[in-house]
Amino acid sequence: MIAETVASAVSAAGLGIAAITAYRKRFLSATRIAAYSLVPVGLVMTGVVGWVSDIVFKPSVWLGFGVLGVAWLLFATTRAVERRGGGTRKERKAAEAAQRQAVAPAASAPSLGAATRPAAQPAPRAKAAAPADDFDDIEAILKKHGI
Known part of the structure; x- marks a missing residue:
């Protein structure tokens, strides 16, 4: 009222x-x-x-909202863990099997004692190209256009 x-x-x-x-x-x-x-x-x-x-x-309604909130929190947590951990259990097992297959041939190759660089690291780049190389490229472009 x-x-x-x-x-x-x-x-x-x-x-x-x-x-x-x-x-x-x-x-x-x-x-x-x-x-x-x-x-x-x-x-x-x-x-x-x-x-x-x-x-x-009604307190029962508020308890219901609380239960829904806990359910949502559990869904969000599992989703975050799944994304961070590499997916579902089936996807992780497939990734582990693929990794074992990729590592097995490399492990059977004879080693000559030389240190090898891991594949994940790129080769170091030259710090700066020589100025002559830059001018050679520019000259080639100018000659191509008749200048």
């Missing part, structure tokens, strides 16, 4: 403000204010306010 009274008062105040705005020849704003001021009365008339008040004041 209090919710209906408050909603009616808010709507009446909003309609009054809309009337004042329309009197000042700002019809677009007045129409928008009138639309917003009719929303509380519409919510009361459709029963949404009663439904929301039932949700707010």
Whole structure:
């Protein structure tokens, strides 16, 4: 009953403000204010306010929201672990098998005692190209265009 009274008062105040705005020849704003001021009365008339008040004041509803939150948290955690760990168990087993197959031929090759660089590290690049190489390229481009 209090919710209906408050909603009616808010709507009446909003309609009054809309009337004042329309009197000042700002019809677009007045129409928008009138639309917003009719929303509380519409919510009361459709029963949404009663439904929301039932949700707010029942502890079992809040426990239900808590259970839903825990379920969502578990889903999100498992998804994050799955992404970080390399996928599902089946995908990890397939990746391990592929890795074992790739390592097996390299392990059977005879070693000459020389240190080898791991495949994951790229070869070091030269710090700077010689200036003569740069000018040779530029000369070739200029000659190609007849300059």
